[in-house]
Amino acid sequence: MLQLGRLTILVSLCAFTGMVITPPVVARAEAEIDQSAKQTFISQIPLDKLPDAMRNKLSYVIQRAQLFERGKSESFPCNPEVYRWLLESPDASLFAWKKLGATKASVTRQENGSFLGTDGSGGELRWSLIATGPTTRIWYAEGSGRIGPLLPTMTIRAVVTLHFEDVKGTDGRQGIKHRVEVLAHYDSTTLVNKLTNMSADSTGKKVIQQLEVFFSGMAWYVSEHSAWSRLALSYWANTPETKARYQQLISKLDQSDAATETVIHTSK
Numbered sequence: 001m002l003q004l005g006r007l008t009i010l011v012s013l014c015a016f017t018g019m020v021i022t023p024p025v026v027a028r029a030e031a032e033i034d035q036s037a038k039q040t041f042i043s044q045i046p047l048d049k050l051p052d053a054m055r056n057k058l059s060y061v062i063q064r065a066q067l068f069e070r071g072k073s074e075s076f077p078c079n080p081e082v083y084r085w086l087l088e089s090p091d092a093s094l095f096a097w098k099k100l101g102a103t104k105a106s107v108t109r110q111e112n113g114s115f116l117g118t119d120g121s122g123g124e125l126r127w128s129l130i131a132t133g134p135t136t137r138i139w140y141a142e143g144s145g146r147i148g149p150l151l152p153t154m155t156i157r158a159v160v161t162l163h164f165e166d167v168k169g170t171d172g173r174q175g176i177k178h179r180v181e182v183l184a185h186y187d188s189t190t191l192v193n194k195l196t197n198m199s200a201d202s203t204g205k206k207v208i209q210q211l212e213v214f215f216s217g218m219a220w221y222v223s224e225h226s227a228w229s230r231l232a233l234s235y236w237a238n239t240p241e242t243k244a245r246y247q248q249l250i251s252k253l254d255q256s257d258a259a260t261e262t263v264i265h266t267s268k
Contacts (some may be wrong), residue, residue, distance in 0.1 A: 038068045041161060041181050045138060046131050054130060058140060060185065061157050067184045071208040073163075075177040076216045080166045081252045083176045083219040087137055087162070089245055090115055093218045095236040096229070100221075109241070119145060125156070137162045158184035162215065176219065180211045226253045 042062055047055050086093045091107040094117075098104070107117045114128040123145025131138040142157045164178035222229040230250065237246035 034068065034070070037070050037181075038183070041068065041070075041159075041183060044131075044136070044161065045159065050130060054128075054140065057142070057157065058130070058159060061140075061159055061183060064185045065183045066186065067182070069182050069205060069208050071180040071205075071212055073177055073179040074212060074216065075167050075169075075175055076220055077169060077173045077175040077223070078216070078219040079223040079252065079256045080174055080176055082223050082249070082256070083164070083215070085245075085249050085252060086219050086222070087215070089249075090214075092233055092236050092242070092245065092249075093214065096218055096222065096232055097214075099232045117143070121145075127160075135163060135165050137164075155187045156184060157186075158182055160211070162211075176216070178212070178215065180208050180215075182208060182211070222249075222253075223256065226257055229253065 045058060045062075047058060050058070091109050094105065094107045098106075105117060105119045107115055109115055110126075112128075114126055116124060116126050118124045123143070125141055125143030125145075127139045127141035129137060130140050139160045140158075141160060142155070144155045159182070161181045162178060163181075164176050167175050167177045169175060230253065233246055233249065237243045
């Protein structure tokens with residue numbers, strides 16, 4: 001069974017807090033590549049199009065970030081439209097993960113369109129979509145939590161960018177190719193650093209991996225298990241707003257199921 005830990009996937013960004021702030025040792029060429037990728041990442045953030053309050057938060061992270069991590073591109077089979085729907089519905093995605101027994105965390109959509117994630121132990125994270133494009137999503141996230149029962153509450157602020165594109169496998173199946181990037185600032189102390197013995201490099205990679213699994217795993221599962229998804233998420237759709245989003249998903253699954261039936265009959 002997939003283990004997502006005490007925090008929700010996005011709340012797991014709080015795991016950044018308390019990590020060792022000494023930068024990992026890397027080769028000069030690799031460091032230069034990372035710096036170039038970081039500058040490209042920052043240039044894609046539309047600071048000039050954001051409200052002053054949000055611009056100030058993003059500028060704080062950009063100027064003080066201790067961590068930049070860039071994941072590797074990965075491809076996986078799924079219905080691309082289901083993948084895009086799940087990007088806009090992390091609360092539905094987490095509900096489905098819970099149905100599979102993967103996590104006890106929760107995510108709720110706020111009236112302003114942002115999301116609030118909680119881990120049931122006092123940790124929480126709020127995130128907002130700040131930019132969207134045909135093949136990108138950029139979120140700002142901030143929150144706090146404990147990485148251990150005897151450790152103080154720590155704070156994390158991060159910018160997360162997701163790049164994605166439709167692909168088709170050699171077997172003709174549709175899918176998505178995506179990559180996640182994270183720029184983060186976290187509060188830390190010498191004591192917490194020593195107790196956790198975590199490095200920025202290793203922790204950043206783990207968070208990237210969890211984010212990628214969160215986006216890709218459920219997109220694949222919903223696409224491959226239409227009947228289960230319809231039933232499981234019908235319990236999530238318990239308000240007028242979630243019912244409307246649920247119907248959008250059903251429409252996408254209907255189209256996908258119809259296309260699959262057409263292929264099956266054609267091949268006979």
